Amino acid sequence: MESIFSFCFAVLIAPFLPVVIQKVKAFFAGKQGPPLLLNYYTLIKLLRKGSVYSTSTSFVFRMGPIIGCATSMMMLLFFPLAGAAPIFSFHGDVIILFYLMGLGRFFTILAALDTASPFEGMGAAREAFFSTLAEAAVFGILVLFFRLTGSLSFAEFFTGNNIINLIGAHTALLILVIVALYIVMLTENSRVPVDDPATHLELTMIHEVMILDHSGPDLALIELGAWFKLLFYSSFLAKIIDPFQLQNFWLNCLCFYAFVLFIYITIGTVESVTARYKMNMVPKFILTPFALVFFAIIFTMELIK
Numbered sequence: 001m002e003s004i005f006s007f008c009f010a011v012l013i014a015p016f017l018p019v020v021i022q023k024v025k026a027f028f029a030g031k032q033g034p035p036l037l038l039n040y041y042t043l044i045k046l047l048r049k050g051s052v053y054s055t056s057t058s059f060v061f062r063m064g065p066i067i068g069c070a071t072s073m074m075m076l077l078f079f080p081l082a083g084a085a086p087i088f089s090f091h092g093d094v095i096i097l098f099y100l101m102g103l104g105r106f107f108t109i110l111a112a113l114d115t116a117s118p119f120e121g122m123g124a125a126r127e128a129f130f131s132t133l134a135e136a137a138v139f140g141i142l143v144l145f146f147r148l149t150g151s152l153s154f155a156e157f158f159t160g161n162n163i164i165n166l167i168g169a170h171t172a173l174l175i176l177v178i179v180a181l182y183i184v185m186l187t188e189n190s191r192v193p194v195d196d197p198a199t200h201l202e203l204t205m206i207h208e209v210m211i212l213d214h215s216g217p218d219l220a221l222i223e224l225g226a227w228f229k230l231l232f233y234s235s236f237l238a239k240i241i242d243p244f245q246l247q248n249f250w251l252n253c254l255c256f257y258a259f260v261l262f263i264y265i266t267i268g269t270v271e272s273v274t275a276r277y278k279m280n281m282v283p284k285f286i287l288t289p290f291a292l293v294f295f296a297i298i299f300t301m302e303l304i305k
Contacts, residue, residue, distance in 0.1 A: 002249050006081040010235075011073070013257075014227040015039035017234070017264050019259065024268025039227070046220035054213060055117045064111025065218040069225035071104030075232040080158045080239070083252035089155040091154030094142055097154075098135075104225065105131055112210035123209030124280075130194065130206065133286040134187045137180050140293035144177065149302050158239045167243040174240055176296040181240070182266075185233035187286050192271040194282055234263045 019036050026033030035041075053061065078093050080086050109128055112120040146152055148170060149162040157164050166174050186195045190207035199205055211222050238259035246252050277285055 002084040003087045006084040006253070007076055007087055009079050009253075010076050010231060011228075014041050014231045015224070017044060017231060017260070018227055020122075020261065020264045021268040021271065027271050028037060028269075028272035030192075043220050043224065046215075046223070047217050049216040051216035051218050054115055055212070057114050059110045059215075060107070061114045062218070064107045064114075065221035065225070067107040067230070068104040069221040072225040072228035072232065074100055076228060076235075078231060079154050079235055081235060082106050082249070082256040083159070083245070084249065085159055086155050089153055091156075092150050092152045094145075094154055094157075096131070098138055100134060101229070102131070102135070103208045108210060108222075111214075115213045117119055117213065120212060123206050126206045127210060130187060130282060130286055133283055134184050134289070137184050137286075137289035137293050140290055141181060141184075143179055144293060144300060146172070147297070148173075163245070164240060165243060165245075166241050170300075173296045173299055176292045178237060178240055180292040180296075181233070181237055183285065183289040185237065185250050186228070186267070186270070188233060189230045191267060192276045193285065196271075196276045199276075231260070234260050237263050 016036065016039065019034060019038050022038075023033040048122045055116070075097055077087050078089060078097055105127065109124040110122040112127075141151065145157055147166060148164060149156055149160060151157065151160060151162075153160075156162075164170075164174065166178070168174075186192070190197060195206040195208075197208060199208070207226075211219065214222055235256075238256055242256055242259045244252070246255070
C-alpha cells in the first residue's frame with residue numbers, strides 16, 4: 001500500500017512542482033509569478049480541446065505523445081519514491097528503463113519529423129545529438145552504482161544492503177555523481193543553460209520546437225510526460241542526497257519531498273542567474289558529466305583494490 005500511495009502521490013504532485021521553478025524565477029525578477037495550480041488548469045484546458053492534425057502526418061505523429069508519456073510514467077513505477085519499495089522491480093531494470101525512456105524520446109523525434117516541418121526537424125536533430133551525449137554519462141553512473149552495490153536495480157540502489165547515500169563511505173565519489181546527474185537532468189529536460197523552455201524563437205529551441213504542431217490532449221500528454229521525467233530525475237538526485245533512513249513512512253515522505261522541492265528551487269535559481277549557452281557550447285557542457293563520472297569510476301577501482 002505504501003508503494004501504491006507513493007506512486008499515486010508522485011503522479012498527482014508532478015504538475016505542481018514545475019510551478020515552483022516559475023515562482024523562483026518570478027521572485028528573482030521581482031514579480032508575483034503564476035498561480036501554484038497553473039499546470040492543473042492547463043491540463044484540464046488542453047484535455048477539453050480537440051487535436052488538430054496536419055495532412056502530412058501519419059499514425060506516428062499520434063503515437064509520439066502516448067509513448068512519451070507512458071515511458072516517463074513507467075520510470076516512477078520502478079523507482080523507490082519516499083523510501084517505499086517500488087511497485088515493480090527486477091535485476092537490471094535500470095538499463096531497460098533508461099532505454100524505455102530513450103524509446104519515448106525516439107517516438108517524440110519521429111513525431112516531429114513526421115510533420116515535414118524544417119523547424120521541427122532541426123529541433124529533432126538537436127534533441128537526438130544532445131541526448132546521445134548525455135546517455136554516456138547516465139550509463140557511466142549506472143556502471144559506478146553497480147560497482148558500489150553489485151546490482152542494477154533502483155530498489156537495490158536505495159533500499160538494499162549497500163544503500164547509496166551521500167553520508168557514507170563514498171561521499172567524495174557521490175559528490176561527482178550529484179554534479180554530473182544534475183547536469184544530465186538539465187539536459188534531458190531541456191532546461192537552462194541547454195535550452196530555455198520559456199523561449200518562442202524556433203531557431204534557438206530544442207524540445208519546444210518539436211511539439212509546435214501538437215495540440216489538445218496530445219499536447220497535454222507531452223507536458224505530463226515532461227513533468228514525470230523531471231520528477232524522476234529530481235527524485236534520483238534526492239535519494240542520493242537524502243541522508244535520512246527513518247522507520248516512519250510518513251516522515252520519510254516529508255524528508256524526501258523536501259529534498260525534491262529543494263532541487264526544483266535550485267533549478268529555478270540556475271535559470272534565473274544563468275543564460276542559455278550558445279549552441280556550439282552545449283556539447284562541451286553535456287560532456288562534462290561524463291568526464292566527472294569517468295573519474296569517479298577510476299577512483300572506485302582504486303578504492304576496491
